[in-house]
Amino acid sequence: MSLVRNHVLISIDAGTVMAGARAVEKALIDEIAKQGLTDEIAVLETGSVGTIGQGVVLVVYPEGVYYANVTPQDIPQLVEEHLLKGRPLKRLILSEAPKQTVITKEKAGLLKEQPRIVLRNCGIIDPEKIEEYIAEGGYEAIGKALTSMKPEEVTEEIKKSGLAGRGGASFSTGMKWDFARRAAGDIKYIICNADEGEPGTFKDRLILEGDPHKLIEGMMLAGYAVGANTGFVYIRGEYALSIERLEKAIAQARDYGLLGTNILESTFSFDIFVMKGAGAYVCGEETALIESLEGKRGHPRNKPPYPVTEGLWGKPTVVNNVETLSNVPEIIKNGATWFRSYGTDKCPGTKVYTIIGNVATPGLIEAEMGTTLRDIIFEYAGGIKAGRKFKGALIGGAAGAFLGPDMLDVQMDFVNLREYAAVLGSGAILVMDESTDMVDMLQSVLHFFRHESCGHCVPCRLGTAQLVKIIDRIADSKGTQGDVDKLLKISDTMRDTSFCPLGQSLYLPISSSLKYFRGEIDARIHQ
Amino acid sequence: MYREAILKKFKPSLDNILYILHDLQDNNPQRYLANDDIRVCADYLKVPYSYVHSVASFYTMFSLEPRGSNIIRLCDSPPCHLMGSKSLLTYLKKTLKVDVGGTTKDGKFTLELTSCLGACGVAPAMMLNDEMVGNLTPEKVDAILEKRRKES
Numbered sequence A: 001m002s003l004v005r006n007h008v009l010i011s012i013d014a015g016t017v018m019a020g021a022r023a024v025e026k027a028l029i030d031e032i033a034k035q036g037l038t039d040e041i042a043v044l045e046t047g048s049v050g051t052i053g054q055g056v057v058l059v060v061y062p063e064g065v066y067y068a069n070v071t072p073q074d075i076p077q078l079v080e081e082h083l084l085k086g087r088p089l090k091r092l093i094l095s096e097a098p099k100q101t102v103i104t105k106e107k108a109g110l111l112k113e114q115p116r117i118v119l120r121n122c123g124i125i126d127p128e129k130i131e132e133y134i135a136e137g138g139y140e141a142i143g144k145a146l147t148s149m150k151p152e153e154v155t156e157e158i159k160k161s162g163l164a165g166r167g168g169a170s171f172s173t174g175m176k177w178d179f180a181r182r183a184a185g186d187i188k189y190i191i192c193n194a195d196e197g198e199p200g201t202f203k204d205r206l207i208l209e210g211d212p213h214k215l216i217e218g219m220m221l222a223g224y225a226v227g228a229n230t231g232f233v234y235i236r237g238e239y240a241l242s243i244e245r246l247e248k249a250i251a252q253a254r255d256y257g258l259l260g261t262n263i264l265e266s267t268f269s270f271d272i273f274v275m276k277g278a279g280a281y282v283c284g285e286e287t288a289l290i291e292s293l294e295g296k297r298g299h300p301r302n303k304p305p306y307p308v309t310e311g312l313w314g315k316p317t318v319v320n321n322v323e324t325l326s327n328v329p330e331i332i333k334n335g336a337t338w339f340r341s342y343g344t345d346k347c348p349g350t351k352v353y354t355i356i357g358n359v360a361t362p363g364l365i366e367a368e369m370g371t372t373l374r375d376i377i378f379e380y381a382g383g384i385k386a387g388r389k390f391k392g393a394l395i396g397g398a399a400g401a402f403l404g405p406d407m408l409d410v411q412m413d414f415v416n417l418r419e420y421a422a423v424l425g426s427g428a429i430l431v432m433d434e435s436t437d438m439v440d441m442l443q444s445v446l447h448f449f450r451h452e453s454c455g456h457c458v459p460c461r462l463g464t465a466q467l468v469k470i471i472d473r474i475a476d477s478k479g480t481q482g483d484v485d486k487l488l489k490i491s492d493t494m495r496d497t498s499f500c501p502l503g504q505s506l507y508l509p510i511s512s513s514l515k516y517f518r519g520e521i522d523a524r525i526h527q
Numbered sequence B: 001m002y003r004e005a006i007l008k009k010f011k012p013s014l015d016n017i018l019y020i021l022h023d024l025q026d027n028n029p030q031r032y033l034a035n036d037d038i039r040v041c042a043d044y045l046k047v048p049y050s051y052v053h054s055v056a057s058f059y060t061m062f063s064l065e066p067r068g069s070n071i072i073r074l075c076d077s078p079p080c081h082l083m084g085s086k087s088l089l090t091y092l093k094k095t096l097k098v099d100v101g102g103t104t105k106d107g108k109f110t111l112e113l114t115s116c117l118g119a120c121g122v123a124p125a126m127m128l129n130d131e132m133v134g135n136l137t138p139e140k141v142d143a144i145l146e147k148r149r150k151e152s
Helices: A014-018 A021-034 A072-084 A130-135 A140-148 A151-161 A173-182 A203-210 A212-226 A240-255 A286-293 A322-334 A336-340 A373-380 A414-419 A438-452 A458-475 A483-497 A507-525 B002-008 B014-027 B035-045 B049-058 B078-082 B085-096 B138-150
Strands: A006-011 A041-046 A058-061 A065-067 A189-194 A230-235 A271-276 A317-321 A350-357 A363-368 A390-395 A401-403 A428-433 B070-075 B109-114 B126-128 B131-133
Touching (some): A006 A021, A014 A021, A014 A240, A021 A041, A021 A072, A130 A212, A130 A240, A140 A212, A151 A173, A151 A212, A151 A336, A173 A212, A173 A317, A189 A212, A189 A286, A189 A322, A203 A212, A203 A240, A212 A230, A212 A240, A212 A317, A212 A322, A230 A240, A230 A286, A286 A317, A322 A336, A350 B078, A363 A373, A373 A390, A373 A428, A390 A438, A390 A507, A401 A507, A428 B078, A438 A507, A438 B078, A458 A483, A458 A507, A483 A507, B002 B014, B014 B035, B014 B049, B035 B049, B070 B085, B078 B085, B085 B138
Parallel strands (some): A006 A041, A189 A230, A189 A317, A230 A271, A350 A428, B070 B109
Antiparallel strands (some): A058 A065, A350 A363, A390 A401, B070 B126, B126 B131
């Protein structure tokens, strides 16, 4: 029998693979064999450990030492020093290990640290092994639901928990399920929206790459609650590793009898299918996504009827985001009251953020609802890069809002941000330092919308083209008096008249950038 | 015919259209959906040619024009923009001597823009065929292009 004394976890996600993780993994396994340590050192793959842009990342347990920017050339020395002689290799150690706990709203580090909910297993288990998910308490929630809860009790528990849609719209998940459960019809569907396209957002990719079984279990619970037997995961076509891992996970769950007919000897049957998108931002809108799933152009549908009554192929359908569904197993396992101990009264739970841009350490984090922007940027992401000053942040992606320096202490949650005419959206935080040209940023946002406008409705199709014309003029220092008012007026009209949230939400980045940086934009016009 | 072999992998049901189009495009030597690709897909799914064309033209991952053997898709969404994708685009255009959407004379590269790839942690980023490349600089781009030029 072999007795493993060290476990080396290697983070395999799209980012680390890009940095050469596979080559490092191979070099590591070869070197361990060369040193005759194969029986003593186990090399395990895991998802993202939360670092972004730090190259290939290894974690050596039991010490819990994080190594970053590792190359195959570093491996012989690393194996000799740490794994053979027991001396951590200082030059590669990551200065600050990512937090494996939730950042608490009271201020990071001061309160008792709480375990993570959505990212609990990310960067810890091997996402390609169902056994590791089960060992961490996986599939307990579906077991509990099938043996001791009625579907309406599952729905009720989710309602009580106050879980709201994490894709950005923050609609009550429990209510959505309840509508679908009560809708007439025998055939119902669960769709997981993994068409993550909001610029700056890649949390769903890292959840899928790091813990795909959690999503599967969340979808099963949703299926049981509303009476659906089929689920679809609509993933964007660019997410190759997510698709691969999820398909593998679904196959394993089928082998274990966790997907299929009469699951765990109950009367409940459920299966999940993966659908690959082909590049269209608008398909993140739930009815456009349904059209795309049906094999059509991804144009949004008129609402009502809402998908909960008439969705995929005209049947009642629940569309939930990856992060939303990944909250569900923990809520069913631990109860709504436990979930409500996180976050704020109006917005219980946590939020997964991707924090990027001009920060010292970009990353993937899970923070309690209500954590301040200041804590997220300065406590977690190491503050602004190169000691520069904070200028602003774009929260929630291109369809989000800019926040200025006086908003650093705002509590981040769905309800509170709305009071400041901002949104939490998908959870992307793009940080900009003092050197950022705000006209240039707004120009980039408007160009994005012109490209992604699907052309279905007139206000959005023509509005985005006009907005781009105006901002291009301003950026070229050829703006005229009244251009700023035109930006506001056009986007305001689009908010009132566009067919879907794409055109409606453009008002947010425009009005918010003017609120905080109007002086800078005016100055460009008067140059 | 390779096209028939591709079609056989899928049930002739409309919800498979994106999968079929992905597969047809990946196997077309010029990496686009030719008239023949659209025609066989339409016949197989028993829908009009115009229907398949309208779907194919909607999604940015599909091209209706022939492309080079390597496809560069540079991200120009706000996060990459903030980290300098604009100057990279200028550089790529200059080096490859093509505009966005164009293919180099030797047929080796097509330059495209894409919306956010979700690789914002290593911005600016691009996709080279199926591979993501991040932390781009002109030097890194040169090295990548040179490597691809030598291949094939």
